[in-house]
Amino acid sequence: MAGAGVTLEELKKRLAEFAKERDWDQFHSPRNLLLAMVGEVGELSEIFQWKGEVPRGLPNWKDEDKEHLGEEISDVLLYLVRLSDICGVDLGKAAMRKLELNAIKYPIKPCKGSSEKHTQINAASHNNASGDGVAGSIYSDNRTSNSGV
Numbered sequence: 001m002a003g004a005g006v007t008l009e010e011l012k013k014r015l016a017e018f019a020k021e022r023d024w025d026q027f028h029s030p031r032n033l034l035l036a037m038v039g040e041v042g043e044l045s046e047i048f049q050w051k052g053e054v055p056r057g058l059p060n061w062k063d064e065d066k067e068h069l070g071e072e073i074s075d076v077l078l079y080l081v082r083l084s085d086i087c088g089v090d091l092g093k094a095a096m097r098k099l100e101l102n103a104i105k106y107p108i109k110p111c112k113g114s115s116e117k118h119t120q121i122n123a124a125s126h127n128n129a130s131g132d133g134v135a136g137s138i139y140s141d142n143r144t145s146n147s148g149v
Contacts, residue, residue: 037079094138
């Protein structure tokens, strides 16, 4: 199963099996998974610490450094997938919904080529009085949020 084309669903299933086989479900609370992921983000950050801006594709990096980077990025991804599973959030749906929300928050015309925060951009198009304009639940069991928002 190594290689391209792996889905979030496949990762979720493999992680659940991995944890079950080791009797680790008892330790996989949302808090514990989040803190573990934050630790991995710290390890990922250390790779870039003190390097300044790094060009896309990492052309001057050694293969072993790129491999190490891939391992740390994978650690973050795996914890994120496991956390979303334990919390009952469909990560794929949540990510797609977030992209839709960002498209509303950052309309192309006023935002193109700008690094300004949405609160700095004077665009009426991202004020949506009737809600966020995006339908669909991000919860994996198709329930809705109780937040009332």
